[in-house]
Structure formats: structure tokens, C-alpha cells
Amino acid sequence: RVLLVESGGGSVQAGGSLRLSCAVSGYTFNHNCMGWFRQAPGKEREGVAAVYTAIGGTYYADSVKGRFTISQDSVENTMYLQMNSLKPEDTAMYYCAADRTLAWDGIRCRGFNPLDYTDWGQGTQVTVSS
Numbered sequence: 001r002v003l004l005v006e007s008g009g010g011s012v013q014a015g016g017s018l019r020l021s022c023a024v025s026g027y028t029f030n031h032n033c034m035g036w037f038r039q040a041p042g043k044e045r046e047g048v049a050a051v052y053t054a055i056g057g058t059y060y061a062d063s064v065k066g067r068f069t070i071s072q073d074s075v076e077n078t079m080y081l082q083m084n085s086l087k088p089e090d091t092a093m094y095y096c097a098a099d100r101t102l103a104w105d106g107i108r109c110r111g112f113n114p115l116d117y118t119d120w121g122q123g124t125q126v127t128v129s130s
Contacts, residue, residue, distance in 0.1 A: 001026045002025070002119045004096050004121035006122065008021050014086060015086065017083060020096070020124060020126075021078055027119075029053045029098050031103055031104065033052060033098070033116065034099070035051065035098075035112065036050075036079075037095045037096075037117075047112025048061045051070050052105070056072065061112065064090075067085045068082065088128050093125055094123065096120070097117035097119065098119045100118045
């Protein structure tokens with residue numbers, strides 16, 4: 001059974017930082033897409049960052065470029081999202097996700113299509129106050 005467990009959410013003031021973690025068990029994602037999505041109340045789920053695990057290629061939504069960094073630790077089977085210079089509009093529930101479909105390049109990852117992802121964590125809340 002594949003299990004993704006997020007941690008690290010919380011409340012910060014604008015300009016602050018948070019680091020989200022996603023611990024993965026039950027599967028080793030070697031040639032796959034993994035990513036972070038977020039969903040604010042009344043809005044659709046949107047992708048913010050993704051990584052193509054085979055080579056570590058990373059992709060970001062324009063709204064977070066230069067502020068967020070996605071990374072993976074293959075030994076610990078954990079994915080991270082470092083979020084700096086947080087803004088109130090970053091407030092949302094953040095989900096980590098993984099796609100068990102084998103990917104031979106990063107094209108699939110940068111599409112940020114939630115329907116492509118087969119496994120999801122339970123979410124962790126991030127709240128940024130002004």
C-alpha cells in the first residue's frame with residue numbers, strides 16, 4: 001500500500017518561511033513524477049511544484065518561482081517543499097502527490113495535472129497572515 005504523509009504546515013506572517021515534508025512508503029518512485037499541489041477554499045486544486053525523480057528535474061508554477069524549492073531525498077524516500085517569502089495568497093491546504101505511471105522524461109511532470117497523480121497525502125494547512 002502506498003502511503004504519503006505530509007508534515008510541516010502551520011501559520012506564519014507574510015515574508016516568513018515553512019518547510020513541508022512528504023514521507024513516502026510502500027513504493028519507490030524512481031522514474032516518476034512527484035509534486036506538491038494546493039487548494040484554497042472555493043478554488044480548484046493547483047500544482048505548485050513537481051520533480052521528475054529519475055534526474056531530479058524540477059518544475060514550478062509561475063506564482064511560486066524563485067520562492068519555493070522542491071527537493072527529494074532518495075535515501076529517506078521523502079520529498080520536501082521549502083517555501084520562502086510567503087504571501088497571504090499562498091494560504092491553502094497543501095498536498096503531496098505521486099504518480100506511479102512510469103515517466104521517461106519530465107514532460108508529464110511539468111503539466112501539473114492532478115488527474116495524472118495516483119497517490120495523495122492527506123494534506124497540511126499553510127496559513128500566511130499579512
